[in-house]
Amino acid sequence: MADLTDMEIFARVVTAGSMSAAGREMGLSPAVISKRVRRLEERLGARLLQRTTRQIALTEDGQGYYERVIGILASIEEAESYVTRRNAAPRGTLKITAPTSFGRMHIAPNLGRFSELYPDLTLSLMLSDSFVDIVGEGYDLAVRIAALENSSLIARRLAPNHRVICASPAYLEREGEPKTLAELTRHNCVFATHQDLWQLEGPEGPTSVRVSGNLQTNSSEVVRETVIAGLGIALRSTWDVGPALQRGDLKIILPDFRESRRVAVYAVYPSRRFLPARVRVFIDFLAELFGPEPYWDEGLDLTFLDPKAGPDREAAA
Incomplete structure (x- = not known):
């Protein structure tokens, strides 16, 4: 297997146009460059470059090898760049x-x-x-x-x-706790504007219920605070009402039903x-x-x- 440094030197000679120019770019003498290219050719058993006093030219084998080498070197550079990016301090x-x-x-x-x-x-x-x-x-x-x-x-x-149907204990004590989805239509429900159709999935599959209430708002935070205050029943995400459920300020009702959307x-x-x-x-x-x-x-x-x-x-x- 060829030494990666030999491959890089060979590719640099081709792109620079001469061994002396490649040597200057890499900080190596022309003699070292020539020796490394010759070693690469001996390892491969093929001549890669035609040398003259003023320039070099790729042989047919050299052209095919060069096209593949630059892809390998680019992949190595990308792999190293990936690791460097991952370990660099974000700025x-x-x-x-x-x-x-x-x-x-x-x-x-x-x-x-x-x-x-x-x-x-x-x-x-x-x-x-x-x-x-x-x-x-x-x-x-x-x-x-x-x-x-x-x-x-x-x-x-x-x-x-997770989205759950919930209400405050005070509301449920005052108005009663609904035991079926149909009973929701007789309760005051709290929701943001245009969110009065609750699409749910229950024991018998997908279903929906149109709810109504005496509050109009475009704020989900208003919905949360008013349902905690005992205004009515709401369908809320647990990231929104989780703390209130944990404190007991809200209670999950109709637990067999959840929002149908994933x-x-x-x-x-x-x-x-x-x-x-x-x-x-x-x-x-x-x-x-x-x-x-x-x-x-x-x-x-x-x-x-x-x-x-x-x-x-x-x-x-």
């Missing part, structure tokens, strides 16, 4: 977008810890409940809570997204190739922080939910 500005409430509750409180780990990074966090074109607007990544469709973006699943928390970014270190470390940080059993679900009995919301993965979003 620069990391531009992130996330849903408003999730960002306030689960990203912002942990940015201090992240900054301690990577002090050379500057963070830019923009919270929005609108769909953000991360490529067009120059974001490094987006945190999305969705059932993702195929696109040119790459997604890594960070955590499951929704999860994802990190979405433009490309897996040449992923900047600043993006990789933040995604790894969130994946470790949340995980397949996120802290907001601790202590909750969610065995009635389908645990297979999709495996942790990196795939097209």
Whole structure:
């Protein structure tokens, strides 16, 4: 097998056009360059270069060998660059977008810890409940809570997204606890604007129920706070109401029903190739922080939910 240094010297001679020029570029004498090329030819049992006093020319074997060598050297360079990028200290500005409430509750409180780990990074966090074109607007990544469709973006699943029907003990004591889905239509339900159709899956398969209530709001945070205050019944994600469920401020009702959509928390970014270190470390940080059993679900009995919301993965979003 040829020495990689001999291969590199040979390729440099071809690109430089002469042994003396290659020697100057590599800090080697023309005699050393000539000796290494000759050693390579002897090992291969073929002449690679036609030498004259002023220039060199590739033989037919030399041309075929050169075309293959440059591909090998490029692959080696890319492999070394990959390792270097992974081990280099992340620097620069990391531009992130996330849903408003999730960002306030689960990203912002942990940015201090992240900054301690990577002090050379500057963070830019923009919270929005609108769909953000991360490529067009120059974001490094987006945190999305969705059932993702195929696109040119790459997604890594960070955590499951469990949604439960819940109400405060005070409301249930006052109005009674519904035992069937049909009974929800007789209760005051709390939901954000245009989210009055709850698509669920129960013991008999997919179903839906149209609910109604006496509050109109475009804020998921208002929904959370008012249902905790006893206004009515809501369908909420456990990342949103997990603490209230853990404290006993809310109670899960109709546990046989869950949202039918397979929704999860994802990190979405433009490309897996040449992923900047600043993006990789933040995604790894969130994946470790949340995980397949996120802290907001601790202590909750969610065995009635389908645990297979999709495996942790990196795939097209």
